[in-house]
Amino acid sequence: xxxxxxxxxxxxxxxxxxxxxxxxxxxxxxxxxxxxxxxxxxxxxxxxxxxxxxxxxxxxxxxxxxxxxxxxxxxxxxxxxxxxxxxxxxxxxxxxxxxxxxxxxxxxxxxxxxxxxxxxxxxxxxxxxxxxxxxxxxxxxxxxxxxxxxxxxxxxxxxxxxxxxxxxxxxxxxxxxxxxxxxxxxxxxxxxxxxxxxxxxxxxxxxxxxxxxxxxxxxxxxxxxxxxxxxxxxxxxxxxxxxxxxxxxxxxxxxxxxxxxxxxxxxxxx
Numbered sequence: 001x002x003x004x005x006x007x008x009x010x011x012x013x014x015x016x017x018x019x020x021x022x023x024x025x026x027x028x029x030x031x032x033x034x035x036x037x038x039x040x041x042x043x044x045x046x047x048x049x050x051x052x053x054x055x056x057x058x059x060x061x062x063x064x065x066x067x068x069x070x071x072x073x074x075x076x077x078x079x080x081x082x083x084x085x086x087x088x089x090x091x092x093x094x095x096x097x098x099x100x101x102x103x104x105x106x107x108x109x110x111x112x113x114x115x116x117x118x119x120x121x122x123x124x125x126x127x128x129x130x131x132x133x134x135x136x137x138x139x140x141x142x143x144x145x146x147x148x149x150x151x152x153x154x155x156x157x158x159x160x161x162x163x164x165x166x167x168x169x170x171x172x173x174x175x176x177x178x179x180x181x182x183x184x185x186x187x188x189x190x191x192x193x194x195x196x197x198x199x200x201x202x203x204x205x206x207x208x209x210x211x212x213x214x215x216x217x218x219x220x221x222x223x224x225x226x227x228x229x230x231x232x233x234x235x236x237x238x239x240x241x242x243x244x245x246x247x248x249x250x251x252x253x254x255x256x257x258x259x260x261x262x263x264x265x266x267x268x269x270x
Contacts, residue, residue: 011086013068013085014069015090015193016070016071016075016079017072020144021103022102023099023144023179025092026206027182027205028071032069035199042072043071044072044073044074050074051074052072055080068197090189093144093179094180096142098180101125103139129227141157142157142230142233145166149165166237167237174192176248181245181246184259186262187259188248190258201262203269
């Protein structure tokens, strides 16, 4: 009997970093670029507010068959289905108040290109946050829940249904991180990536303001209470992610020693 030979393309693995603004994404990109070299690519649209779809990602990967890791500000969840391709999604979340503070420090130090960067240079944090509350609610109201659940489209305050959609996404995210446990998150990523990509993810911090949050600067005129009110869902989601990162970390054998080794590699790199 004649046997028919069918050539089937092997399954392709690609790490996809969903880069959320001011969530240490530039540092993650640095680590990925260093680990993957020319097999890493940043994928962005032509405009600052571009949105990339799963079809855009599929088209990019088809045109770049050697790429094994990508990072994008513009690509939104959910993770697409691409034939014979396993997408290893990666996403870092951050305490929303820390994120707002980092955003203020970022806009304050860059060249004034728009109202936000212009106002940040000449106003105190409380006034800047008041501006966000008044005129830019999409930038301060449960932003991370809205990004995950709705692709960042803001037409109403996120609600419990949005939280549940966002929680479902983070529960299934392959490489999950939280900024205040960054080293633990990266140690976890190294361990669980190993069967596919035996990469080292040590890093040098990128694009940081080196300034810790001072809650007092947001307290004037009950701004702090308003910010808390507008970020209850984000706070709950980040708490959930933090618990999951800790759980995954403690599953790793010799996790304390691995974390110490990771930090030594970061120190040597710096």
